[in-house]
Amino acid sequence: MSRGLEAAARVSAHRHGDYRTGRGELRRALLALFEGSLKFQERMSGSVWAERFGWIPKGTGAEHGKVTLYGYQRGLVDLMCDPAVPLLTVLKAARVGYTRCATLAVGYHLHQDPTLCAIAQPTIPDADDFGSGEIAPMLRDTPVLKPLMRQVKKGEKQDNAAFYQLSNGASVRVVGAASDDAFRRYSARFLFADEIDGDGWTPGAKTQGDKLKLFWTRGETFWNRKQVRGSTPLLFETSRVWKLWLASDQRRYFVPCPQCSDAASQLDGWQYLDWGGPDVPHGLKWSLDAEGTLDKVWYVGTCGCIIEERHKAWMDANGEWRPTAKAKVPGHVGMHLWTGMSLNPNAAWPVIVQEWLEAQADPATLVQPFMNLRLGRPYRAIYGQEVKSSSFIDRMEPYPAEVPAGVEFITVGVDVQSGKVNPRLEASVYGWGRGLEVWLIGHFVLPGDPAKGEVWAALDEGVLLRRYRKPDGTTLDVRATCIDSGGHHTQEVYAFANKRRSRRVWAIKGRSESRGQRGKVWPRKPSSKLGHVWYMIGGNAARDWAYGSLAVDKPGPRHVHFPQAPLDGARELDDEFFAQLTREKLIVPRGQQYTVWQKPSEAHEAGVCFVYAYAAVCGLQALSGKYVKLGEADVESAPEAAGDDAGTASGEPTPADAIAAAVARARRLSQPAAAVQPMAPPPASTDKGELYL
Secondary structure (H helix, E strand, C coil), rough: HHHHHHHHHHCCCCCCCCCCCHHHHHHHHHHHHCCCCCCCCCCCCHHHHHHHHHECCCCCCCCCEEEECCCCHHHHHHHCCCCCEEEEEECCCCCCCCHHHHHHHHHHHHHHCCCEEEEECCCCCHHHHHHHHHHHHHHHHHHHHHHHHHHCCCCCCCCEEEEEEEECCEEEEEECCCCCCCCCCCCCCCEEEEECCHHHCCCCCCCCCCCHHHHHHHHCCCCCCEEEEECCCCEECCHHHHHHHHCCCCEEEEECCCCCCCCCCCCCCEEECCHHHHHHCEEEEEEEECCCCCEEEEEEECCCCCEEEEEEHHHHHEEEEEEECCCCCCCCEEEEHHHHHHHCCCCHHHHHHHHHHHCCCCCHHHEEEEEEEECCEEEECCCCHHHHHHHHHEEEECCCCCCCCCCCCCEEEEEECCCCCCEEEEEEEEECCCCCCCCEEEEEEECCCCHHHHHHHHHHHHCCCCEEEEECCEEEEEEEEECCCCCCCCCHHHHHHHEEEECCCEEEEEEECHCCCCCCCCCCCCEECCCCCEEEEEEEHHHHHHHHHCCCCCCCCCCCCECCCCCCCCCCHHHHHHHHHHEEEECCCCCCCCEEEECCCCCCHHHHHHHHHHHHHHHHHHHHHHEEEEEEEECCCCCHHCCCCCCCCCCCCHHHHHHHHHHHHHHHHHHHHHHHCEEECCCCCCCCHHHHC
């Protein structure tokens, strides 16, 4: 009671009018709240936010400071931030600024539209790198995001590279899809799945299902959840992003032609830029000079107009994204970005064409990176299994000696066949040249029970100890041999190989590779037990290389040559031999996203012997860098290895010589491509390229 009386006495002591000034201050403070904290934020698109508030942190790229987007990037960021688009699939190449656009979209969802964000990278190390190398610098340097960084109080858990909590309630979490715990115990409305063609997104044996769908379930509690998934495509047969993009509305960036469109509102001449090809009239075209050097590059539009590189900035500024298909699921938007769209100096059309010409030096190895990283398209690998055996017979050629002049060293692959019917050893002798160009020297069939020593003696004396003659009279010995020890005669293989380890006769076994796993062909170190030594090889990767080389039809790196006349003691090369060479098939298991090599029940010894001979090359490369250098396509032969090349200068080649030789070889190989270019180089003109640049 005393406290109540005391308070009443204090109130009665106040007189009317004493707080006239305070009342005005209170009114102004309330009005300020309605103008500030209580006022609805201005709605803006993702690209407007990016160019008004976005910031490129130091150390994350070649530039830093305020953001300026290309025309096609504005549409990309807008769709990444559009709440009306629940699913966005981006099929992308390199040098298009995709990662920068993705981080800007995350910043938008932390500041403009505060929500819970989750980013999934293929692996945990990828997640740590993205969190510390992209998200942390963005939060640290972006002016509107830095004040929102939560002040960690005493006793609270510190933020780390995988999780950041902001004071406005928004948060961003970065996880690795390869981890089984990546999609548990959290919720998020904005879901960003990066590089979904990476191995980390492949479901494991104990995974609950498709990881992309598991990631989508993290937003089930939000009525307006959104998922952005993007990736550079890899192989056509297994590419996730390619299949998702085909199910979308397949948007492309249409640009007006600077020759036949006077304004962006006119439809005449609108098209999307495309690589094209020798069989179509539109796309990038080029010409070579008399020396085979790239001379001029231009673009031929679908409208027939010739467009030069200097027009690209004007077209980009006036373009727009348009769907080219109907999405199978309503609201599923897809976008395709390739390097030729970008205004980056390293994405200029002459740079792209030069990379294509250089890829012709080793098509089996270099064309896939070009397709994936420059064109943003999946690569359809062609293996010898898709080549008719009659084509191999047509490729048979006469050798000037037992071993052609281009062979630098020889390896042997041996397969062991047991059983009561026709037990035997089969051995293929292959010669290897620069760029791993391959010559079959001979395939030997040695009948006899592998449990007895006679057939092993025949292998050693008739194949492995034999010296093979070159055209100049010199001879080559066998540098390495791989023998399969995974059958019924493991102990016999171990005994034979261990006595001859000084001659690099190696016992091998196929490594256990579940769910299409690919690893290095040759192990870091051998396996051993009870005095026996063997090597666990990566069979999938070895078969990818060997069978992929069979499809290289032009002489050069990875091309396989076959002799017309069999070597003394070797079997004749007939339809059955080439059928065995191509009998293993690459398949995609039903309902899966990976490829495996299916081993047939029919005979396929010729194929596996080729694989083992290539594994022996990998073993040599693990021992000495000399064999690694021999395997490079852009290495010119040293004088002592040139044989009968009379024009070779004396002395060791310098790095500059090697680079010049690589470019020269690429130009020589690319000359036929110039013949299919349908257009003449454009004359100089004063058109919109000069007006708008």
